[in-house]
Amino acid sequence: MAGDMMMSQGKLLAIDDLHKSFGSLEVxxxxxxxxxxxxxxxxxxxxxxxKSTLVRCINWIEPPSAxxxxxxxxxxxxxxxxxxxxxxxxxxxxxxxxxxPHLTAxxxxxxxxxxxxxxxxxxxxxxxxxxxxxxGLSHRADHKPGQMSGGEQQRVAIARALAMHPKLMLFxxxxxxxxxxxxHEVLDVMVRLADEGMTMIVVTHEMGxxxxxxxxxxxxxxxxxxETGSPSExxxxxxxxxxxxxxxxxxxx
Amino acid sequence: xxxxxxxxxxxxxxxxxxxxxxxxxxxxMIFATLAGLLVGLLNMFGGKVIxxxxxxxxxxxxxxxxxxxxxxxxxxxxxxxxxxxxxxxAAVSLAVCYAAYIAEVFRAxxxxxxxxxxxxxxxxxxxxxxxxxxxxxxQTFRRVLPPLANEFAALIKDTSLVAFISxxxxxxxAKIIGARTYNIMSPYIGAAIIYLIMTTPVMQWSRxxxxxxx
Amino acid sequence: xKKTAFARIVVLVVVAxxxxxVLAGCKAKTGTLNWGxxxxxxxxxxADANNxxxxxxxxxxxxxAVKMGKTSNLTSxxxxxxxLALQGKKFDAVCAAMTITPDREKEVLFSIPYYRxxxxxxxxxxxxxxxxxEDLAGKTxxxxxxxxxxxxxxxxxxxxxxxxxxxxxxxxxxxxxxIDAVVNDYPVCTTYASAHTELKVxxxxxxxxxxxxQVYGIAMRTDDTQLKTDIDAALLKVVADGTYATLYRKYFFxxxxxxxx
Numbered sequence: 138m139a140g141d142m143m144m145s146q147g148k149l150l151a152i153d154d155l156h157k158s159f160g161s162l163e164v165x166x167x168x169x170x171x172x173x174x175x176x177x178x179x180x181x182x183x184x185x186x187x188k189s190t191l192v193r194c195i196n197w198i199e200p201p202s203a204x205x206x207x208x209x210x211x212x213x214x215x216x217x218x219x220x221x222x223x224x225x226x227x228x229x230x231x232x233x234x235x236x237x238p239h240l241t242a243x244x245x246x247x248x249x250x251x252x253x254x255x256x257x258x259x260x261x262x263x264x265x266x267x268x269x270x271x272x273g274l275s276h277r278a279d280h281k282p283g284q285m286s287g288g289e290q291q292r293v294a295i296a297r298a299l300a301m302h303p304k305l306m307l308f309x310x311x312x313x314x315x316x317x318x319x320x321h322e323v324l325d326v327m328v329r330l331a332d333e334g335m336t337m338i339v340v341t342h343e344m345g346x347x348x349x350x351x352x353x354x355x356x357x358x359x360x361x362x363x364e365t366g367s368p369s370e371x372x373x374x375x376x377x378x379x380x381x382x383x384x385x386x387x388x389x390x
Numbered sequence: 391x392x393x394x395x396x397x398x399x400x401x402x403x404x405x406x407x408x409x410x411x412x413x414x415x416x417x418x419m420i421f422a423t424l425a426g427l428l429v430g431l432l433n434m435f436g437g438k439v440i441x442x443x444x445x446x447x448x449x450x451x452x453x454x455x456x457x458x459x460x461x462x463x464x465x466x467x468x469x470x471x472x473x474x475x476x477x478x479x480a481a482v483s484l485a486v487c488y489a490a491y492i493a494e495v496f497r498a499x500x501x502x503x504x505x506x507x508x509x510x511x512x513x514x515x516x517x518x519x520x521x522x523x524x525x526x527x528x529q530t531f532r533r534v535l536p537p538l539a540n541e542f543a544a545l546i547k548d549t550s551l552v553a554f555i556s557x558x559x560x561x562x563x564a565k566i567i568g569a570r571t572y573n574i575m576s577p578y579i580g581a582a583i584i585y586l587i588m589t590t591p592v593m594q595w596s597r598x599x600x601x602x603x604x
Numbered sequence: 605x606k607k608t609a610f611a612r613i614v615v616l617v618v619v620a621x622x623x624x625x626v627l628a629g630c631k632a633k634t635g636t637l638n639w640g641x642x643x644x645x646x647x648x649x650x651a652d653a654n655n656x657x658x659x660x661x662x663x664x665x666x667x668x669a670v671k672m673g674k675t676s677n678l679t680s681x682x683x684x685x686x687x688l689a690l691q692g693k694k695f696d697a698v699c700a701a702m703t704i705t706p707d708r709e710k711e712v713l714f715s716i717p718y719y720r721x722x723x724x725x726x727x728x729x730x731x732x733x734x735x736x737x738e739d740l741a742g743k744t745x746x747x748x749x750x751x752x753x754x755x756x757x758x759x760x761x762x763x764x765x766x767x768x769x770x771x772x773x774x775x776x777x778x779x780x781x782x783i784d785a786v787v788n789d790y791p792v793c794t795t796y797a798s799a800h801t802e803l804k805v806x807x808x809x810x811x812x813x814x815x816x817x818q819v820y821g822i823a824m825r826t827d828d829t830q831l832k833t834d835i836d837a838a839l840l841k842v843v844a845d846g847t848y849a850t851l852y853r854k855y856f857f858x859x860x861x862x863x864x865x
Contacts (some may be wrong), residue, residue, distance in 0.1 A: 198509050217517075223514035235510035239528045249514035252524055294510075301514055403655035420621045461685075465692045473693055476679070556640055556681025556689045563655070565770070566680070569644030570651045572799050574772050 146206075149174045149305060149336055150195070164190050166360035167204075172338070174304075177331050179347040179368070180340045182357035183383055188340045189232075191357070192307050195338070196227040209304060212372060225253060228298030232310040235378035236282045236297070243278040246296045248261055253301070261300075268296040272326050288319030295326055306330065308339040318388040343386060348372065356380045393573060397580035400567045404577065407563030408511025408584050414480055414559070417547045421485035422545070423538065434497055435518060444493070451490035456548045459487045464555045480552045485573075488545055495537045499530035532599065539596030543589045560584060635765040636677035639690055639697035639822075643680050644772065647700040647795045647855045657831070660855040661699045664718065665822075667847050671838035683770070684750060687712060690823060696831060698823040701789060703752040705818075712795050713828060716819030720862040723756050723816040724793030726778065726807040727785040734785065738809045743784035746774030752818055759811045766770075786838040789818075791856060819862075839864055 157165040165187045180188040193199040197220045206213045237245050244263035250256035252344040269275050272292040282290050312320045324346050331350045354371040356364045364380045375381045433444035463483040511521035550561035564581035568574035641649045649659040665783035669676040686698045689734050697751045704714045728735045747754040748771040757765045777783045793805040842848050843863050852860040
């Protein structure tokens with residue numbers, strides 16, 4: 138419809154009435170929002186709210202059950218090659234890191250460009266070294282994930298996603314599996330990325346990060362968007378009762 | 391009455407049989423592993439029809455005694471116009487037989503790789519083939535080696551069935567010596583020792599690899 | 605890089621495996637009489653001190669081949685698989701002290717009979733005294749599966765028949781006293797008994813009214829009529845020039861009571 142088209146123009150991402158069910162369990166019950174280039178969006182909510190699933194639908198790791206996703210002006214269709222091309226432009230960082238254990242940090246970061254973009258090995262490895270330097274891991278280039286801490290592995294994962302030059306970065310609870318004292322390593326990298334203008338959606342419980350970096354916070358519960366606004370709006374003046382009760386359970390940094 | 395002398399006097403003949411056994415095992419194992427990998431991948435990722443066909447093959451082969459399979463393959467081939475001589479026929483038969491078990495070994499190994507690994511590969515824009523080749527299969531390599539060593543040991547023992555398709559393997563040669571000397575147990579014990587010598591290095595190597603994975 | 609080196613090794617290994625397989629299959633087969641037997645059945649086919657096949661059948665086939673202007677090419681295999689291998693065209697004839705029976709004649713073509721044998725009952729006189737087959741009533745005999753010995757043993761009233769995959773296991777049980785007798789071709793029994801002097805062999809030509817005398821034939825595929833003609837002719841030549849009789853005396857220490865014709 139003409140109205141929708143006008144809304145999506147200039148937007149990096151437009152989610153329109155997204156639904157996702159696993160079998161008979163509906164996890165996302167109709168979510169719509171959109172996102173500008175360079176916008177930093179934080180998704181929050183209690184567990185089971187569907188926030189992780191939502192983010193995983195954006196790059197089709199979970200195929201949506203219904204609804205429409207428009208990325209960079211193009212509606213995403215479910216064909217295999219379209220999805221692959223979509224994923225080249227969207228980077229994902231997982232809660233469980235999912236770095237490739239049989240490869241060194243350098244090989245992890247260079248693999249995507251070499252295999253998917255058909256970049257020459259030397260060029261890919263040179264850039265990989267730059268990215269590792271950027272996340273503070275030059276000294277770990279020839280180490281395997283098994284020799285690294287959680288924080289280091291996650292930073293490798295971030296560099297790996299960045300190697301594909303994505304337009305959008307998705308972070309699915311990136312620090313939830315990292316020891317408390319190492320979390321800042323990862324958050325620092327993410328803050329720097331945000332400052333450099335990377336468009337990102339971050340699912341997280343780290344309120345401090347949200348307050349510092351987010352342009353907008355979306356609060357979800359039970360598969361629906363309950364409230365959205367700037368961090369100060371949502372954290373200091375929550376409108377909805379469910380938002381209030383969630384925030385009261387979580388420490389504000 | 392057990393006599394070492396019978397074993398030593400006939401050692402060359404036993405070793406000739408052992409050579410047939412070992413070379414047949416190695417060649418069959420190579421073909422079985424490659425075919426098993428292919429069948430396993432087709433079964434997991436080939437779609438509904440191919441998946442069903444490969445599943446039938448795997449279940450039928452695994453549920454049928456090896457001897458029967460060897461006889462079927464060995465005698466069915468000529469009817470299909472392919473008349474192989476002993477060694478190739480035996481190798482093909484054993485490979486067909488063991489590929490089914492090895493397909494399941496690969497399936498278990500691939501399924502044991504955490505889902506997050508393929509998700510990460512896909513999130514980078516890799517196709518399933520690329521993810522398999524660069525991320526999943528390299529990780530299964532170390533996991534499949536111990537069960538493959540087990541299949542090797544089983545294969546080596548099943549090669550004794552090739553006496554039925556007129557090949558002189560270690561066990562058949564032992565039988566010939568026994569029939570000649572009327573001392574049946576001695577050559578069989580000699581054969582058992584040689585089988586042990588052939589399988590032990592493989593089992594040791596697999597245990598060594600198992601430790602290396604940790 | 606590690607990966608391509610590994611891939612190259614894999615390719616090399618596969619190619620080598622295929623070459624071994626194919627080359628192993630390339631044997632010159634022209635000008636040979638290809639036949640099969642199970643060399644665990646003295647005195648017809650067995651291994652000599654160097655574990656090379658020898659025996660009455662082996663030497664007879666060598667003589668027949670010569671008369672056909674060919675060389676004998678013997679493949680050894682388990683008795684149970686011989687006829688299957690024959691039908692699978694792994695060789696063209698089977699000479700394995702194989703009795704000509706109506707059932708077998710449905711599956712294969714036999715040459716003219718080349719040997720006449722009685723059935724033997726091998727027993728230990730210290731344990732049992734067997735003067736006729738009927739003495740085995742209530743006792744246990746061992747036979748090899750798929751042989752005429754198995755069929756004949758079952759004709760004895762009240763006998764328990766144990767079928768073994770091969771005859772050596774039966775003779776082992778006889779030696780250990782687990783069974784009372786072994787029923788097998790007479791010359792095979794006497795050869796065995798000559799090395800086990802505590803055993804005796806009863807020459808049996810009939811059980812009840814059933815005549816047990818049997819003749820051996822060389823088995824061929826049913827459509828191979830030309831080969832049968834050639835082998836029969838060659839066999840008769842072997843008889844005509846006295847080779848047959850010489851071989852017979854060598855292995856059975858007597859003049860042949862029966863000549864193929």
